[in-house]
Structures are given as structure tokens and as C-alpha cells.
Amino acid sequence: MKIHALDGYIQTLYLAEYPDKLLLLDGASRADIPYLKHFIVHQLQRPLSSLTAVVVTHMHPDHAGGAHKLRTLTGCKIISAKRNRDWYSGVDGALMHLTDIALARWVAQRKRKPKRNLWYSRKLRPDIVLSDGEPIPNFLDWTVLETPGHTDRDLSLYHPQQQILYVADLMVEVKQKLVAPFPVFYPNQYKASLKRVYNLAPKVLLVAHGGQVALSHEVYQHLISTAPRTPATHWRAIKVKARSLVGALLAVGVTKSH
Structure with missing residues (x-):
């Protein structure tokens, strides 16, 4: 198994390559689909149908926005956390969905990226839902870990054999420093998730915004001390x-x- 890190629209995309299949570690945004298509077809020289699974770690535009379109293009399975309700449910959810798309556009503008369509459904239709500790079907060397706090359904993906851990937005790199993401809906759960990742001590720690990072004791203590209390x-x-x-x-x- 080999991990490819792709420079996406506003975040790093991670694609796990196997001899007979590909796993996208997060659902990306609509604007990321051309990058993925070009990489799979031209760089890896494989058909798009090689992408057989896409994990949606949470429902924000750069993590869920491309999932449905990728399933249409490739026939892949969409995998997400097992939850009883949609993240963007009700009137408040609809407004938050619009706000999150606007925030993603603002990040793109700050990165001087060209304007792209980031619209996506606020209701995910997954093929497979998983709970903490369960393996990813057809990719049994990967396990999902529930690491909530940023939202109520954040997933991290762990590869025990190679000790690789992808934590999505559990932490983000800003000006070469790791900080808590925005928003943090559940501060206590967020700190517990940080502690879990720190205690796991993976050899390779991957984040969506920052690439491969190092979670030293000093960095961990800084994250804990500066994380929102409310x-x-x-x-x-x-x-x-x-x-x-x-x-x-x-x-x-x-x-x-x-």
C-alpha cells in the first residue's frame, strides 16, 4: 500500500494505492475532482473505476463535497460515520451549510485559487456506515476511529501495519503551527480526541490542512491549552x-x- 498526497483545491488529498484498487481517505470538494481524475488517469495510468471507496470524515465542503459526484463517475462506495441524523438538518443546518460553503470560498480566495463551484448536497447518502474500531470493507488494513469535537461525526483513519493516521481537521497547520480547527462544536470531546491521537503515537500523522505533521509533547500541550473551552x-x-x-x-x- 502506498499513500499519494495530492495538492487539492484548498487542502491536501490522500489516495491509498493498491495493485487492484484505490481508496480516497476523504471526500474532497467538487473542485478537487479534476485533480483526482488527472492523477488517477494520467499519473497512475489507471481507469477511474479503480477508485472503489471514498471515506467522508465529516460533512464540510472540502471533505464531503465531491463524494456523490465521485460515486457517479467511478461507482465507488461512500463510507461515513454511523449517525442517526444529518449534520445539516433543519433550518439551522441549511444556514450552516451555506455558511460553510462561503467559508471554503473565503479560504480559496486567501489561497488565491480560481473560483470554482463548491455546491454539494447537505444530505449525505452513504453506502456504508461504520462505528469506532471497525475496518473499512475491502480495505481491511484500515480502521476508522471516531475523533469528534470539530463536529459530532469526525472520523480518523488508521493503518496499524504502517502506523499511518489521517485525522482530517482534528488539527490544522496555520503559519507553521498546529492549531484547533474552526468550528469546534464539542470542546470536551475535541480534547479527548486529541489525547487519543497523541497516545496512539503514529509514525506518520496526516492532516487535511498541513500535510504530514509531528505531534510532539510540546505541540500537544499547546493544542490542549489553546483549544476552545466553550x-x-x-x-x-x-x-x-x-x-x-x-x-x-x-x-x-x-x-x-x-
Whole structure:
């Protein structure tokens, strides 16, 4: 088994290559599909149908956005965490879905990437759902680990034989430092997931935003100490900004009245 790291639209894509099949470690975004097609067909010189499984680690645009289209193109199986409800359920979920797409577009703009269509369904239709510790069908050398916190359904993928661990957005690299992602909906679960990864001590640790990273004791302690203690979400960020704006307007009004 060989891992290929591809420079995607706004994140690194990881493709596990076998003699007779390919496994995409995350669902990518719609904008990543041309990169994947070119790499599989021209670099690996294999048919698109070699891609037989795609894991969706969580529902954000750069991790789930390409899954349905890839299944249409390749016939691959979509694999996700076993949950009873959709992440983007209800009116709040629909608004959060739009916000997450806008955030992905903002990241692309910051990276000076060309504008691409990032729209995708907010309801995933997986073929296979897995729980913590279960192997990936047809790729039994990989195990899914539940590492929630960023959302309620984050999966990490572990290859015990080679001690490779892909943790998606459990941590992100910003200015050559590992930090907590945004959002973090479940702070206590997030810290527990960090501890689990640190104790596992993989030889190779892969993240979606930063490539291969090293989780030393110092880095781990920094992540734990700087991780949010209360939920850091879109709505809380908006509320904080709204309060600041109202406070500033009130201050101006008081100043004028004097």
C-alpha cells in the first residue's frame, strides 16, 4: 500500500494505492475532482473505476463535497460515520451549510485559487456506515476511529501495519503551527480526541490542512491549552461580533449625547 498526497483545491488529498484498487481517505470538494481524475488517469495510468471507496470524515465542503459526484463517475462506495441524523438538518443546518460553503470560498480566495463551484448536497447518502474500531470493507488494513469535537461525526483513519493516521481537521497547520480547527462544536470531546491521537503515537500523522505533521509533547500541550473551552461555532462568532457592534454604536450615541 502506498499513500499519494495530492495538492487539492484548498487542502491536501490522500489516495491509498493498491495493485487492484484505490481508496480516497476523504471526500474532497467538487473542485478537487479534476485533480483526482488527472492523477488517477494520467499519473497512475489507471481507469477511474479503480477508485472503489471514498471515506467522508465529516460533512464540510472540502471533505464531503465531491463524494456523490465521485460515486457517479467511478461507482465507488461512500463510507461515513454511523449517525442517526444529518449534520445539516433543519433550518439551522441549511444556514450552516451555506455558511460553510462561503467559508471554503473565503479560504480559496486567501489561497488565491480560481473560483470554482463548491455546491454539494447537505444530505449525505452513504453506502456504508461504520462505528469506532471497525475496518473499512475491502480495505481491511484500515480502521476508522471516531475523533469528534470539530463536529459530532469526525472520523480518523488508521493503518496499524504502517502506523499511518489521517485525522482530517482534528488539527490544522496555520503559519507553521498546529492549531484547533474552526468550528469546534464539542470542546470536551475535541480534547479527548486529541489525547487519543497523541497516545496512539503514529509514525506518520496526516492532516487535511498541513500535510504530514509531528505531534510532539510540546505541540500537544499547546493544542490542549489553546483549544476552545466553550463551543466555538459560526453562530457564537456572529453573536460576539453583533454584541461588539451594538456596544460600539451605544458608545457613539452616549458620546454624542454629551
